[in-house]
Amino acid sequence: MNVARRVLRVGLALVATCAAAGPAHADSANVDGPLDSCTQLALPGLVGPPMSIYTPPNPGGGLGPLALAAGDVQARLPQHVDLRGEGQGFNDQWAYALDGGNLYVTAAGGGEPWRQVWLPGCLAGKLTAFSVDGNALMATDASGRLYTMGNAAHGPETWAWTSRFGSPIWQGPFGQRVRAGSRAWSLSWLDNRIPTMIPSLRPGYWQQDGFWTDASDNRQPVGGAGVTTAHVLSEQGNRIAILDPWLPGGDPTAPDDYSYEMSTPKHGRFEAVNLSSAGSTTLVINRFGDMYTRLWDFDMSGADDIFFRYSYDDQRGKPSAPNLSMDEIDTLFGPNAYAANQLPAPDWVRQPKIPGEITSAVSIHQTGGDSSNRELRVEGRSGGRTGYWHKPSIRTRAGVSRRPARA
Numbered sequence: 537m538n539v540a541r542r543v544l545r546v547g548l549a550l551v552a553t554c555a556a557a558g559p560a561h562a563d564s565a566n567v568d569g570p571l572d573s574c575t576q577l578a579l580p581g582l583v584g585p586p587m588s589i590y591t592p593p594n595p596g597g598g599l600g601p602l603a604l605a606a607g608d609v610q611a612r613l614p615q616h617v618d619l620r621g622e623g624q625g626f627n628d629q630w631a632y633a634l635d636g637g638n639l640y641v642t643a644a645g646g647g648e649p650w651r652q653v654w655l656p657g658c659l660a661g662k663l664t665a666f667s668v669d670g671n672a673l674m675a676t677d678a679s680g681r682l683y684t685m686g687n688a689a690h691g692p693e694t695w696a697w698t699s700r701f702g703s704p705i706w707q708g709p710f711g712q713r714v715r716a717g718s719r720a721w722s723l724s725w726l727d728n729r730i731p732t733m734i735p736s737l738r739p740g741y742w743q744q745d746g747f748w749t750d751a752s753d754n755r756q757p758v759g760g761a762g763v764t765t766a767h768v769l770s771e772q773g774n775r776i777a778i779l780d781p782w783l784p785g786g787d788p789t790a791p792d793d794y795s796y797e798m799s800t801p802k803h804g805r806f807e808a809v810n811l812s813s814a815g816s817t818t819l820v821i822n823r824f825g826d827m828y829t830r831l832w833d834f835d836m837s838g839a840d841d842i843f844f845r846y847s848y849d850d851q852r853g854k855p856s857a858p859n860l861s862m863d864e865i866d867t868l869f870g871p872n873a874y875a876a877n878q879l880p881a882p883d884w885v886r887q888p889k890i891p892g893e894i895t896s897a898v899s900i901h902q903t904g905g906d907s908s909n910r911e912l913r914v915e916g917r918s919g920g921r922t923g924y925w926h927k928p929s930i931r932t933r934a935g936v937s938r939r940p941a942r943a
Contacts, residue, residue: 578710590746599642599648605652609650612635613635619898620669622722630642640653667722667766670688670689681713682766684781712793720810720811721768722811723767726758726815727905728757729746744858747906750836752875768794807822814910819912854874856874887927901913908929912926
């Protein structure tokens with residue numbers, strides 16, 4: 537069985553590598569102009585395994601080639617984007633916002649005019665929501681169908697759209713949907729932050745910045761393809777569907793397969809009204825302002841034993857793998873010297889209560905490669921003005937602090 541898994545693991549790695557090296561097709565960047573048919577977005581292309589090869593955020597040629605938003609749109613769009621939601625969001629490079637079914641972009645720090653994002657012709661004016669995290673952006677149309685824009689932390693000359701979703705390795709042509717009636721949904725992109733995929737023992741030649749901390753406080757390297765997840769909060773608010781574009785789902789008989797999920801805190805008795813996810817960490821809030829976070833995705837759950845090694849045995853005191861390459865070599869060929877991923881996976885963690893008036897708008901975003909580098913934000917109100925409360929690190933025991941309100 538172990539030999540079979542090794543063969544399968546190597547085979548999948550080769551398939552992903554070949555896919556990454558293959559030519560662009562339907563969802564190539566806007567070289568040939570907008571696509572008229574969304575059917576073309578289901579064809580093989582750049583989004584998927586190629587996007588999983590890490591490259592640091594880069595503005596490329598800048599936003600200059602994109603058309604400026606019209607004056608009335610500029611007036612409606614926010615001067616600053618402080619919270620990630622379904623109508624606005626940001627990553628290290630850009631801030632995005634939705635208006636009239638179209639997507640707009642500006643510099644993450646603000647101070648620049650908004651410009652209109654190129655969309656396939658079949659999506660222009662038809663987007664209803666979106667979520668961005670790191671290098672990925674997902675958006676929905678009126679039917680809830682998910683569309684992914686790759687390279688969202690890079691220059692617009694590299695942006696590419698697809699409707700593919702599901703196995704094999706993000707190539708499923710039938711797509712995926714956010715169900716009508718869902719309370720909220722949010723995209724999470726966990727990156728391995730590996731500058732190069734060529735392993736080497738030379739100091740500084742091959743290092744990894746993407747890690748997560750398991751239940752034994754061991755740092756585990758993020759997998760070679762990262763983890764992409766759309767978290768969808770159910771209509772009742774007590775279940776969270778896990779939509780992972782590498783997993784089975786989205787077949788023609790079940791276009792919104794919700795087979796994978798995690799419960800909310802208190803074994804599903806917690807009724808959330810909103811959620812936000814980033815870097816495989818999810819923040820939920822209920823109508824009383826109680827908040828919890830959880831570090832969890834399919835790879836951390838213990839279900840992906842093709843690529844990862846898990847154990848219920850106590851892993852405390854064992855050394856952590858310094859990077860993915862050494863971890864894979866140790867897992868494939870022994871002697872299993874590094875700590876396995878500790879099971880059960882990390883549980884929900886209660887966050888401090890906000891000492892003031894708040895709304896249900898919550899936001900989480902990545903501030904670094906380690907899973908502790910997540911900033912929590914909650915919208916607050918005072919005297920007719922809104923601002924936000926924030927907690928700079930998810931692992932700190934300190935309470936939240938207030939940021940100045942905006943008119």
